[in-house]
Amino acid sequence: MRTARATYYLVLRALRESVRQPEVELPNLLIPLFFLAVIIGAINQIAPDAFGVTNYTGFQVPVAMTQAVAGVAAVSGIVIVMDIERGYFDKLLLTPAPRVALLLSRLLADAVRSMVISAVILPIGLAIGSPLETGVAGAVVLLLLMGAFGAAYSGIGMAISLRSGNPQAAQLGVLLFFPLLFLSPAFTPIDVFEPWMRAVAEVNPVTYLLGGMRSLILEGWDAADLAYAVAAVAGLGAVTATLAMLALRFRAR
Amino acid sequence: MKERGCAIAVIEAEGLVKEYERGVRALNGIDLSVEEGEIFGFLGQNGSGKSTTIRILTTLLAPTAGGGRIAGLDIRRDAGRVRERIGVALQEAGLDDLQTGAELLLLQGRLYGMGGAQVRRRVAELLELVDLAGDAERPIRTYSGGMKRRLDLASALIHAPSIVFLDEPTTGLDPIARDTIWRYIERLNQEDRVTFFLTTQYLEEADRLAHRIAILDAGEIVAEGSPAELKAEIGTDVVTVQVAAPEDARRAAEVARGLAGVADVRVTENSAAVYVADGGAAVARIVRLLDDAAAPFTSITLAQPTLDDVFLRATGHYLQVDDAGEERAD
Numbered sequence: 336m337r338t339a340r341a342t343y344y345l346v347l348r349a350l351r352e353s354v355r356q357p358e359v360e361l362p363n364l365l366i367p368l369f370f371l372a373v374i375i376g377a378i379n380q381i382a383p384d385a386f387g388v389t390n391y392t393g394f395q396v397p398v399a400m401t402q403a404v405a406g407v408a409a410v411s412g413i414v415i416v417m418d419i420e421r422g423y424f425d426k427l428l429l430t431p432a433p434r435v436a437l438l439l440s441r442l443l444a445d446a447v448r449s450m451v452i453s454a455v456i457l458p459i460g461l462a463i464g465s466p467l468e469t470g471v472a473g474a475v476v477l478l479l480l481m482g483a484f485g486a487a488y489s490g491i492g493m494a495i496s497l498r499s500g501n502p503q504a505a506q507l508g509v510l511l512f513f514p515l516l517f518l519s520p521a522f523t524p525i526d527v528f529e530p531w532m533r534a535v536a537e538v539n540p541v542t543y544l545l546g547g548m549r550s551l552i553l554e555g556w557d558a559a560d561l562a563y564a565v566a567a568v569a570g571l572g573a574v575t576a577t578l579a580m581l582a583l584r585f586r587a588r
Numbered sequence: 589m590k591e592r593g594c595a596i597a598v599i600e601a602e603g604l605v606k607e608y609e610r611g612v613r614a615l616n617g618i619d620l621s622v623e624e625g626e627i628f629g630f631l632g633q634n635g636s637g638k639s640t641t642i643r644i645l646t647t648l649l650a651p652t653a654g655g656g657r658i659a660g661l662d663i664r665r666d667a668g669r670v671r672e673r674i675g676v677a678l679q680e681a682g683l684d685d686l687q688t689g690a691e692l693l694l695l696q697g698r699l700y701g702m703g704g705a706q707v708r709r710r711v712a713e714l715l716e717l718v719d720l721a722g723d724a725e726r727p728i729r730t731y732s733g734g735m736k737r738r739l740d741l742a743s744a745l746i747h748a749p750s751i752v753f754l755d756e757p758t759t760g761l762d763p764i765a766r767d768t769i770w771r772y773i774e775r776l777n778q779e780d781r782v783t784f785f786l787t788t789q790y791l792e793e794a795d796r797l798a799h800r801i802a803i804l805d806a807g808e809i810v811a812e813g814s815p816a817e818l819k820a821e822i823g824t825d826v827v828t829v830q831v832a833a834p835e836d837a838r839r840a841a842e843v844a845r846g847l848a849g850v851a852d853v854r855v856t857e858n859s860a861a862v863y864v865a866d867g868g869a870a871v872a873r874i875v876r877l878l879d880d881a882a883a884p885f886t887s888i889t890l891a892q893p894t895l896d897d898v899f900l901r902a903t904g905h906y907l908q909v910d911d912a913g914e915e916r917a918d
């Protein structure tokens with residue numbers, strides 16, 4: 336109860352800051368949209384013949400969404416480092432608010448921000464030719480998946496920030512997403528991968544997240560694909576939340 | 589003005605030792621006890637361990653050895669309940685640039701579990717107290733250093749704690765802002781019997797506010813008592829001979845050393861301080877000796893010992909303040 340109350344007010348603070356810093360949020364939107372445009376521009380023509388993807392725009396929209404969400408979720412790590420440096424984190428630690436609320440509030444705020452940015456990208460994708468086979472219900476599931484992924488991903492940045500208290504290290508949270516994305520079937524289906532790359536992609540949670548999202552967009556309801564996506568996000572979330580908890584315990588001795 | 593209430597210890601530390609990584613021993617066995625309603629001044633120069641002591645007592649930092657109690661609650665086992673009891677303003681005003689002053693205080697109140705109407709009333713009251721009512725809706729980023737300090741102080745008081753820790757509350761403030769903070773502290777102490785544990789590098793601050801002072805040097809308490817007691821321990825008066833040039837000061841010191849009953853003589857750029865038991869009688873004799881020796885001087889004053897003298901006696905050196913633009917408060 337107390338945790339819920341403290342979390343609620345801390346979420347409000349996080350969202351307030353996000354609204355007050357559009358310059359922090361805007362690149363998270365514009366960079367993925369830029370990539371979306373140039374990748375479609377370069378590959379759209381050959382996609383059907385080269386690897387059998389008939390609507391390459393629909394194939395790329397989930398990539399843009401996950402990329403945007405990873406950017407959004409990495410911000411929390413940076414905010415926490417700033418709070419630590421400014422001493423505000425100490426002020427929060429000095430209150431009787433349960434420690435876990437400090438983490439939980441950031442995860443939840445990131446989930447909300449992730450859903451908002453996804454809700455901006457998805458209609459843009461539809462406007463430039465992506466289908467959405469599962470309709471409105473599918474859109475809701477897509478946003479929920481992105482919210483969950485945002486929360487899961489933000490655990491990485493927070494673990495790094497709380498452990499290191501170092502702004503440069505906090506930036507790692509953003510950079511780490513690129514290997515995760517490039518080692519997944521982000522640009523082409525996994526069937527055309529070299530065997531070693533395929534082996535790596537098969538243990539990469541982003542592979543299953545993209546798979547689930549693409550099935551919602553390109554094919555229709557597929558319970559198995561969705562289950563894999565949910566499991567991948569949940570697994571990632573369990574690992575990052577644990578790391579973040581350990582880092583918080585280190586910081587708040 | 590500085591009377592003490594009934595003797596209930598609300599802040600206690602026993603054998604506090606803190607060793608940071610790489611073997612920095614910041615505290616080397618601190619014992620202290622602060623009574624309810626007392627203003628306790630913790631005086632020491634940069635790096636003496638003031639902040640470390642505060643961070644340990646306020647549950648932010650675990651001691652390497654030793655322990656403490658706040659309002660009878662163990663700072664390690666009962667950290668959560670200790671936090672409910674204390675208000676803390678750390679050395680760096682820990683604020684959040686993007687919130688407004690009012691938002692920061694409201695959030696702070698919420699985190700202490702205060703309800704809507706209650707917290708709003710309290711925030712309005714505190715903004716009034718620290719003269720920030722007119723700036724409450726501005727982002728903290730636009731506040732001056734003094735405003736940030738005052739807001740930080742207000743946030744430490746949000747839940748009306750009866751025990752308040754302030755780590756160098758006035759360092760870096762101009763004299764007017766300092767005086768304002770001092771008056772808040774005195775008022776809260778007198779009207780609401782708030783106990784204060786405050787660290788300072790300023791002798792003047794300790795002298796004016798503190799009922800009792802502990803002098804911290806290199807992680808150890810080297811003197812403790814009320815300002816008056818500590819000064820009395822010096823046991824002499826101070827006769828200060830003002831001179832125009834450094835060589836005159838040395839000359840005057842030489843002359844004064846010849847006088848019977850002089851305990852100590854210290855030389856500064858433009859004065860010589862003579863520590864002597866019966867200062868009143870000594871003044872006349874010093875003047876005569878200086879005249880005899882044809883040693884030039886501009887004026888001569890007689891004073892009681894100051895905390896600066898106490899500090900020198902206790903630590904073997906003057907209290908040095910790093911802070912730019914601040915004279916030695918004396």
Ligand SMILES: Nc1ncnc2c1ncn2[C@@H]1O[C@H](COP(=O)(O)OP(=O)(O)OP(=O)(O)O)[C@@H](O)[C@H]1O
Binds near residue numbers: 679
């Ligand atoms: N996090 C830390 N890691 C290592 N050493 C530290 C740390 N914090 C403080 N110290 C060291 O511990 C000693 C005491 O520091 P502390 O901050 O308690 O002093 P202080 O009296 O508050 O000084 P100041 O007047 O400058 O604020 C110093 O030698 C300092 O360098």
Ligand SMILES: [Mg+2]
Binds near residue numbers: 638639755
């Ligand atoms: Mg300090």
